[in-house]
Amino acid sequence: MTTPAEALSAQAAKLPPEERMEVVERILDSLDQPDAALDALWAKEADDRLTAYRRGEIKAVALSEVVAKYQVNVKRA
Numbered sequence: 001m002t003t004p005a006e007a008l009s010a011q012a013a014k015l016p017p018e019e020r021m022e023v024v025e026r027i028l029d030s031l032d033q034p035d036a037a038l039d040a041l042w043a044k045e046a047d048d049r050l051t052a053y054r055r056g057e058i059k060a061v062a063l064s065e066v067v068a069k070y071q072v073n074v075k076r077a
Contacts, residue, residue, distance in 0.1 A: 001009070012023050052058045 012020055015023065049058065053060060
């Protein structure tokens with residue numbers, strides 16, 4: 001980490017948790033730039049999955065099952 005980044009990190013560590021989260025969100029937002037090629041790949045993937053679902057090649061799982069699965073894993077950690 002560079003000296004300016006270390007200094008900024010030290011300053012951020014002194015902020016209350018809510019303000020630190022706001023800083024993190026702003027930094028992450030600054031990194032989240034649109035990428036048309038990546039968006040096209042994800043659109044194709046979504047379309048392929050929907051087509052496979054409609055053909056009966058894959059099955060859907062209820063959101064509640066997915067959430068329950070990960071809540072159990074979090075509790076074990």
